[in-house]
Amino acid sequence: MIFAHGYGCDQNMWRLLTPAFEERYRIILYDLVGSGRSDLTAYDWIKYSTLQGHARDLLEIAGALSDGRPCIFVGHSVSAMIGLLAGIAEPQRFAAQVMIGPSPCYINEGDYTGGFTREDIHSLLDTLDSNYLGWASTMAPTIMGAPDQPELGRELTNSFCQTDPEIAKHFARVTFLSDNRADLPRLQNRCLILQCTDDIIAPCAVGDYMHRVLPDSSLRQIENIGHCPHLSAPAAIASAIKDFLPPQ
Amino acid sequence: MTQWREPESTDPYDAAACGLLTTAPDGKIRRVNATFCQWLGWAASELVDAKRFQDLLTVGSKLFHQTHWMPLLQLQGSVAEVHLDLVNRDGRTLSALVNATLHSAASSQSPDRRLVSVAVFIATDRRKYERELLLARRRAEELLASERAAQRARAFAEDRLHLALDSAQLHTWGAELPSGVVTYERRVGALLGRPESEQVPPDVYANAIHEDDRAEERAAFARAIDPDQRALYSTEYRLLGVDGAERTIRATGRGVFDESGHAVGFTGVLEDVTSRRRAEEALRERETEFRMLAENSPDIITRFDRAHQLVYLNHSVQRLSGAPPAAWIGKRLDELPLFGDVPASWHEALDAVFAGNEATLAFSHEAGDGAHLDFQARLVPERNARGQVMSALGITRDVTAIKSAEREAQHRAVLAEQLVGIVSHDLRNPLNAVLLGTHVLRASELTPQHARVVARIASSAERATRLVGDLLDFTQARLGKGLRVAHQEVDVHALVADCVEELRGSWPGRMLDVQQRGSALGCVDPDRLVQAVGNLASNALTYGAPDHPVTILSSISEDDDAIEVHVHNFGRAIPSDLLSHIFEPMRRGEQSVKLGSRSIGLGLYIVREIVSAHRGRVTVTSTEAEGTTFVVRLPRGSTEHQGG
Numbered sequence: 044m045i046f047a048h049g050y051g052c053d054q055n056m057w058r059l060l061t062p063a064f065e066e067r068y069r070i071i072l073y074d075l076v077g078s079g080r081s082d083l084t085a086y087d088w089i090k091y092s093t094l095q096g097h098a099r100d101l102l103e104i105a106g107a108l109s110d111g112r113p114c115i116f117v118g119h120s121v122s123a124m125i126g127l128l129a130g131i132a133e134p135q136r137f138a139a140q141v142m143i144g145p146s147p148c149y150i151n152e153g154d155y156t157g158g159f160t161r162e163d164i165h166s167l168l169d170t171l172d173s174n175y176l177g178w179a180s181t182m183a184p185t186i187m188g189a190p191d192q193p194e195l196g197r198e199l200t201n202s203f204c205q206t207d208p209e210i211a212k213h214f215a216r217v218t219f220l221s222d223n224r225a226d227l228p229r230l231q232n233r234c235l236i237l238q239c240t241d242d243i244i245a246p247c248a249v250g251d252y253m254h255r256v257l258p259d260s261s262l263r264q265i266e267n268i269g270h271c272p273h274l275s276a277p278a279a280i281a282s283a284i285k286d287f288l289p290p291q
Numbered sequence: 292m293t294q295w296r297e298p299e300s301t302d303p304y305d306a307a308a309c310g311l312l313t314t315a316p317d318g319k320i321r322r323v324n325a326t327f328c329q330w331l332g333w334a335a336s337e338l339v340d341a342k343r344f345q346d347l348l349t350v351g352s353k354l355f356h357q358t359h360w361m362p363l364l365q366l367q368g369s370v371a372e373v374h375l376d377l378v379n380r381d382g383r384t385l386s387a388l389v390n391a392t393l394h395s396a397a398s399s400q401s402p403d404r405r406l407v408s409v410a411v412f413i414a415t416d417r418r419k420y421e422r423e424l425l426l427a428r429r430r431a432e433e434l435l436a437s438e439r440a441a442q443r444a445r446a447f448a449e450d451r452l453h454l455a456l457d458s459a460q461l462h463t464w465g466a467e468l469p470s471g472v473v474t475y476e477r478r479v480g481a482l483l484g485r486p487e488s489e490q491v492p493p494d495v496y497a498n499a500i501h502e503d504d505r506a507e508e509r510a511a512f513a514r515a516i517d518p519d520q521r522a523l524y525s526t527e528y529r530l531l532g533v534d535g536a537e538r539t540i541r542a543t544g545r546g547v548f549d550e551s552g553h554a555v556g557f558t559g560v561l562e563d564v565t566s567r568r569r570a571e572e573a574l575r576e577r578e579t580e581f582r583m584l585a586e587n588s589p590d591i592i593t594r595f596d597r598a599h600q601l602v603y604l605n606h607s608v609q610r611l612s613g614a615p616p617a618a619w620i621g622k623r624l625d626e627l628p629l630f631g632d633v634p635a636s637w638h639e640a641l642d643a644v645f646a647g648n649e650a651t652l653a654f655s656h657e658a659g660d661g662a663h664l665d666f667q668a669r670l671v672p673e674r675n676a677r678g679q680v681m682s683a684l685g686i687t688r689d690v691t692a693i694k695s696a697e698r699e700a701q702h703r704a705v706l707a708e709q710l711v712g713i714v715s716h717d718l719r720n721p722l723n724a725v726l727l728g729t730h731v732l733r734a735s736e737l738t739p740q741h742a743r744v745v746a747r748i749a750s751s752a753e754r755a756t757r758l759v760g761d762l763l764d765f766t767q768a769r770l771g772k773g774l775r776v777a778h779q780e781v782d783v784h785a786l787v788a789d790c791v792e793e794l795r796g797s798w799p800g801r802m803l804d805v806q807q808r809g810s811a812l813g814c815v816d817p818d819r820l821v822q823a824v825g826n827l828a829s830n831a832l833t834y835g836a837p838d839h840p841v842t843i844l845s846s847i848s849e850d851d852d853a854i855e856v857h858v859h860n861f862g863r864a865i866p867s868d869l870l871s872h873i874f875e876p877m878r879r880g881e882q883s884v885k886l887g888s889r890s891i892g893l894g895l896y897i898v899r900e901i902v903s904a905h906r907g908r909v910t911v912t913s914t915e916a917e918g919t920t921f922v923v924r925l926p927r928g929s930t931e932h933q934g935g
Contacts, residue, residue: 051358055366120358159350166351166376172425173374173386173418174355219354241317243345244357268317268343270357274365275316 044068045105049120049144049270050218051211053079056119060273063281068115071108075122076100077210086210094121094221098128105129105136113138115288120144120244120270121218128223130232140234141284144270145253146245148222155224158246164219168212227256234260235287237280241268261287310411316365316393318343318407327411332380344409349376349384360391364407368393374414374421386418387411456560464544466557468516473497482563484534501537504528508542516546516554524559538565591687594673599624599641602682611664611689644670644683653690665691711766715759722759725752761893765876768900776816776904778928783813783820783854787845790821791828798832802840809847813854814928815905820856823901823909826894827858827921835860835919852927854907861918870913874899898923 054072090096118126123145238250254262310327473493515524544559594603604616640650668687729749839861876896907925
């Protein structure tokens with residue numbers, strides 16, 4: 044069972060969810076190249092200028108670690124689209140895909156409502172810039188609290204959400220300006236869409252759209268405000284995924 | 292700075308100098324202080340339980356809040372100094388720094404009861420400052436990047452230079468001034484016959500310079516670092532290597548001067564030009580040799596380039612024209628008076644030479660005094676090392692004297708031939724009369740004594756007739772244009788057999804063995820072939836062992852289309868010193884043979900001439916054991932083949 048994190052985070056975001064699957068599955072977590080503790084020197088600006096680059100990485104990981112058996116892929120946000128592209132390229136690698144808060148296109152276009160305009164995305168890049176000073180240079184003092192686990196806190200601070208600001212901006216562009224709507228009908232894998240009831244990044248209308256267009260999909264609403272239900276509502280996510288997966 | 296107004300409440304929570312909020316984990320506002328409400332322009336009642344914190348953010352900050360802030364808060368329990376943009380009621384953007392802590396409500400550990408404490412600090416000015424800082428940082432990074440690019444470009448240029456120096460086998464050296472510390476590039480050792488990997492100490496190098504060349508090198512160096520001269524350092528010296536080899540080094544370089552004009556250094560390049568100098572020397576020597584030969588040649592020696600322009604001419608031309616070579620060199624062929632009357636054939640010949648061929652031409656020239664001069668010219672291509680024709684070397688010989696001598700000789704030959712012809716012809720008539728007389732006498736009754744005398748007269752007259760015939764042939768072959776032959780198709784075997792039959796009469800008691808091989812027809816002059824075979828067979832009978840047969844074999848080979856006649860005899864071998872020129876005229880065989888049977892030594896010469904006239908060859912082998920064999924080999928030249 045491979046988990047891939049969404050934009051802005053790293054594999055730590057699965058901390059609350061993976062215990063629910065550890066007994067039944069071999070859990071594989073990884074950081075997208077350019078995020079978390081990945082080797083930043085491996086960040087090929089041309090390869091990763093589309094999500095296909097990340098999809099190739101996913102197929103390599105799946106090929107190397109799955110012993111030839113198909114795996115279950117859980118992708119959050121942008122990684123759901125990475126899974127989509129990988130599943131189209133090599134369907135036999137995946138038994139099923141779980142998409143948490145997916146969106147095939149964040150930009151409004153004609154009848155389609157992605158939730159954002161191009162200006163909004165530039166505004167995000169601006170916010171990234173303004174947090175660049177505080178985050179990149181003085182990460183350590185940002186932590187307050189977690190007094191019971193100071194070591195854990197420190198470790199997280201030094202890794203979680205931390206990356207090269209230029210890569211973060213590049214990845215933000217690739218993520219929020221990509222349009223994978225045309226790819227949706229080509230996915231043969233069985234998949235589950237987990238749609239939060241209140242998510243400004245992936246609104247309900249987007250989840251409905253995906254469910255309509257993906258050939259073999261189930262849609263499950265999760266009572267949750269925000270884009271990271273696996274952090275704020277891990278139990279609901281775990282049970283929804285278990286319901287979806289075939290009994291072993 | 293945002294205007295700070297005295298808050299209505301004096302409660303420390305409400306009156307805090309920062310915005311304070313308490314929200315549910317999903318962002319729903321549970322409590323908010325007056326300062327925050329004042330900044331945002333909302334009443335507390337409009338916010339509490341009505342809006343979420345993220346609702347108050349710009350879209351970009353909302354995205355950031357969702358993708359970074361929320362996961363961080365969930366996982367770490369706190370975030371600090373996050374820059375977010377808030378939107379107030381009027382739509383104005385407020386830059387703020389936001390801290391937040393997620394903590395459990397005191398009463399319960401249930402996630403539902405967790406609360407988030409948020410502190411908001413206005414950071415508009417700080418934001419401006421940070422933006423400037425960011426810009427400055429960007430600029431610094433750009434500068435750094437361009438500096439790195441420049442460094443890379445420099446390193447690349449340096450690599451390229453080294454590659455160029457290496458491939459050109461150039462070595463660099465330099466001196467620091469005023470300290471005078473000299474350093475040589477590592478590979479300089481090769482110039483001294485030392486391992487390339489060893490650094491060359493400066494004094495070792497300086498001492499290796501040939502004693503006679505040192506002063507000049509030092510002077511050139513001094514001129515180069517003299518601020519007043521700043522001369523280009525360019526010198527050549529011999530370098531004595533530890534391997535005993537003497538190398539010629541070409542050294543170039545220049546001084547380096549600071550702004551105030553003081554020499555601060557020197558940088559130079561060394562090149563081993565030994566082989567180039569040697570090659571130049573060899574070339575010079577060859578050129579000198581050529582000049583020496585050419586200048587002393589009685590012939591006119593010319594060299595034309597591709598444009599048919601005369602680039603060299605030797606002094607012989609002066610004898611002819613009175614003008615020195617310098618007056619001619621540099622002119623194009625069309626402008627040269629010597630060849631003025633025949634430029635077309637010269638152009639043609641030169642074109643042939645530049646196409647890689649040799650050319651000869653003959654031409655005549657009216658000298659200034661009206662004398663008629665004959666010339667023969669031979670032109671050959673001169674090629675460079677790659678085989679390209681670079682120039683055309685011509686040797687022009689004045690053949691006026693030779694030509695006139697030739698004409699004179701020809702004239703004399705005609706006279707001699709005519710003379711011999713007349714004499715021989717005129718001798719034949721009286722000899723015929725003598726022979727006719729002997730026939731008449733033989734028909735009448737003679738005493739035995741008279742009969743012997745008549746027989747002797749007859750045989751002498753016959754020999755004289757043969758001698759006259761040989762003389763006529765000799766004259767024709769030697770002085771004229773060779774023997775004339777008239778080909779016709781004949782049965783060669785029959786012809787040779789008839790010839791042998793005639794000989795039997797003259798050589799009673801001798802064994803003559805005739806053999807024939809192959810088909811019979813061939814195209815020859817029958818009279819001449821009979822004459823040749825007759826001469827060879829007579830020789831074989833004369834010189835061969837009398838108790839052994841003489842064998843005459845005629846053979847026609849279909850394979851190589853040739854007629855061969857072998858004449859073999861046993862007996863003493865022909866001495867080897869005679870064998871090599873046995874076909875020359877007036878060569879006699881063994882002196883011991885009785886004089887009476889000898890002709891004047893023209894027999895084999897005439898055989899060779901007959902064979903030559905048939906475009907054939909005659910050869911001889913002779914050993915004591917195998918005997919002597921003459922082989923005449925003629926092309927078959929039959930009419931059926933010619934007509935074929």
